[in-house]
Amino acid sequence: MYTGLKHLHVLLVALSVGLLILRAIWLMRGSALMQRKWVKIVPHVIDTALLAAAIGMVSMMPGLNQPWLWEKLVLVVLYIGFGFYLFKFAKSTGAQIAGLIGALACVATIAHLARSKMPFILG
Ligand code: HEM
Numbered sequence: 001m002y003t004g005l006k007h008l009h010v011l012l013v014a015l016s017v018g019l020l021i022l023r024a025i026w027l028m029r030g031s032a033l034m035q036r037k038w039v040k041i042v043p044h045v046i047d048t049a050l051l052a053a054a055i056g057m058v059s060m061m062p063g064l065n066q067p068w069l070w071e072k073l074v075l076v077v078l079y080i081g082f083g084f085y086l087f088k089f090a091k092s093t094g095a096q097i098a099g100l101i102g103a104l105a106c107v108a109t110i111a112h113l114a115r116s117k118m119p120f121i122l123g
Helices: 004-029 035-061 067-089 091-116
Strands: none
Touching: 004 035, 004 067, 004 091, 067 091
């Protein structure tokens, strides 16, 4: 069960990041695809399922005394913040690129933490 959830979690992470990059490209090109209903809905469905799989795994863990997990959560909040900035507030292409780079840097660090389980600060 745990392994199944982990595979699902990683698959949803890949879909989530892939869609983030695609949407960022469409945004910067001013593409009409950004107005499609599915483009507005599907990312939220994927991110909710990603989180649900994560919560499922966390509920099966022996305890929450796992510093890497707490650091990961802080970075997830930062990742959401960069995404929000990119799609809602960044007005110039430069600002949008900065938002995208920030979000991708968070994802890379999150994935590194998830794999190594070696916290940067709390360890
Ligand atoms: C952008 C968001 C996220 C990304 C990019 C991400 C990435 C990953 C990756 C790549 C793995 C697989 C690690 C491995 O190969 O061993 C993983 C596992 C895991 N993630 Fe996430 N994750 C995200 C969000 C979350 C959240 C919000 C939570 C907690 C509420 C969470 C909890 C977990 C847990 C418990 C595992 C399993 C660790 C293990 O047993 O090896 N993840 N995550």
